[in-house]
Amino acid sequence: LPATVTIDQPAVLTASAAGDDVTCYNAANGTITVSSPTGGSGEFEFRINGGTWQEGLVFSNLAPDTYTIDIRDKNNPLCIVTLPETVTIDQPAVLSASAAGDDVTCFNAANGKITVSSPTGGSGEYEFRINGGTWQEGLVFSNLAPDTYTIDIRDKNTPACIVTLPGTVTIDQPAVLSASAAGDDVTCYNAANGKITVSSPTGGSGEYEFRINGGT
Known part of the structure; x- marks a missing residue:
């Protein structure tokens, strides 16, 4: 035949991907965002770690892990490429x-x-x-x-x-302060030789001071 036939191919599937770490130890609120997909027929689907395909560019509610991202041509589902870089979702140290x-x-x-x-x-x-x-x-x-x-x-x-x-x-608190007291009367009218004896003080720190009638 006088003419040749050229078999063309679409551009290779490719994209970029970046992750946002979880905000708390053991949380599952990380995200991966795919950007700038190109190649193939121009319509794409994506998956992470061999999971479910989706058209959306964002994968949410992710736990800390290392993820592989696949891109495929939506119009040619057998045309699948794994992006060359993995994305790691990290977590902060536990509080x-x-x-x-x-x-x-x-x-x-x-x-x-x-x-x-x-x-x-x-x-x-x-x-x-x-x-x-x-x-x-x-x-x-x-x-x-x-x-x-x-x-x-x-x-x-x-x-x-x-x-x-x-x-x-x-x-905690110390035991309530307590003690006993007994008096000895003066020995003569208008004398000043009476006394009060405090005994068995307990509670508090174990060291005590005493006063009578608000004095020293």
Whole structure:
């Protein structure tokens, strides 16, 4: 035959892909976005890690992992290319901190405190609360009554990322102050040789001072 026949081919399928990491340890809110697909018939479908094909460019609600991305020609479903680069969805370190308490100094007082130290993980900015109360950035909770407290830490930049610290902190109180007292009368009218003797003081720190009638 005097003419030749040329068999052409479409351009190779290709695209770019980038990931957004999860915002909290063990979360599943990462995303992969495919961009600039080219080649083939011009209509595309995508999948990650051998999953379901989709036309949309965004894969959402992803857990931390390394993902392979495939692109195929929508009009030629057997024409599939795996993109040369994988996309890794990372996660921040788990939120953690230490906490210690200082007991109240007197029975039924409310001057205890809890100090949080060495917070780590997440974005690096933190807020704290005790017993489900108000969040604060400060590390110290003051004016606490005797009780057992749970401490939560959250990522200030991802408020839904909350971890309850393991264990609790107990603010104790000393035993109530108590003692006995007995008097010896004066021995003569208008004398001043009476006395009061305090005995068996208990409670508090174990060291005591006494006064009578509001004196010294």
